[in-house]
Amino acid sequence: AQSVAQPEDQVNVAEGNPLTVKCTYSVSGNPYLFWYVQYPNRGLQFLLKYITGDNLVKGSYGFEAEFNKSQTSFHLKKPSALVSDSALYFCAVRVDTGRRALTFGSGTRLQVQP
Amino acid sequence: EAGVVQSPRYKIIEKKQPVAFWCNPISGHNTLYWYLQNLGQGPELLIRYENEEAVDDSQLPKDRFSAERLKGVDSTLKIQPAELGDSAVYLCASSTTSVNEQFFGPGTRLTVL
Numbered sequence: 001a002q003s004v005a006q007p008e009d010q011v012n013v014a015e016g017n018p019l020t021v022k023c024t025y026s027v028s029g030n031p032y033l034f035w036y037v038q039y040p041n042r043g044l045q046f047l048l049k050y051i052t053g054d055n056l057v058k059g060s061y062g063f064e065a066e067f068n069k070s071q072t073s074f075h076l077k078k079p080s081a082l083v084s085d086s087a088l089y090f091c092a093v094r095v096d097t098g099r100r101a102l103t104f105g106s107g108t109r110l111q112v113q114p
Numbered sequence: 115e116a117g118v119v120q121s122p123r124y125k126i127i128e129k130k131q132p133v134a135f136w137c138n139p140i141s142g143h144n145t146l147y148w149y150l151q152n153l154g155q156g157p158e159l160l161i162r163y164e165n166e167e168a169v170d171d172s173q174l175p176k177d178r179f180s181a182e183r184l185k186g187v188d189s190t191l192k193i194q195p196a197e198l199g200d201s202a203v204y205l206c207a208s209s210t211t212s213v214n215e216q217f218f219g220p221g222t223r224l225t226v227l
Contacts, residue, residue, distance in 0.1 A: 004156075034215060043118070043205060043218035044157070051213075090156050101170060102216065104156025 023091030139208030
């Protein structure tokens with residue numbers, strides 16, 4: 001079985017400061033990892049993904065994430081937070097074989113204070 | 115490019131009534147997904163279609179839920195009869211293949227009274 005853990009329900013950061021949203025995963029097989037963002041009353045928007053290759057993945061809106069196989073982590077980062085980044089962030093994982101269903105974490109609410 | 119379209123956006127029904135949700139995926143996307151999202155949780159897959167074939171419906175409660183994608187394009191998810199515990203947001207997503215990232219619609223918020 002595959003699972004995703006987002007240990008923080010909420011992350012607070014001041015505008016202009018760097019932000020990190022944590023994600024760890026558990027799968028049997030090679031993971032495909034994704035980050036999505038959800039704004040109020042809107043669907044999930046794709047931010048970035050790791051399939052293979054470079055462990056540092058760059059995505060939309062200046063976000064990036066680092067795949068760490070030994071720590072089974074895929075933390076989302078941004079060098080300088082904006083108030084408009086305030087939203088709900090979901091990490092998701094699937095494997096490259098078998099059922100291939102995406103498993104989502106429970107989400108982390110990011111609050112960026114002006 | 116138009117995104118994934120879902121309707122209705124909101125639905126309020128009484129328990130034991132039927133309800134249906136409609137989804138039109140992004141043009142050219144062969145893979146379509148239905149997810150259920152409870153408040154404060156991540157989405158959970160209900161069913162995945164590859165064209166018109168349901169290739170993964172293991173998490174779909176088949177006693178009351180059904181889905182179809184007859185022509186391999188738009189899809190309908192039905193609940194009959196609805197229960198109080200079905201209150202949630204139902205999300206539709208699509209992708210070009212099952213490998214690539216999924217694009218989500220805005221969802222249908224169902225309230226069962």
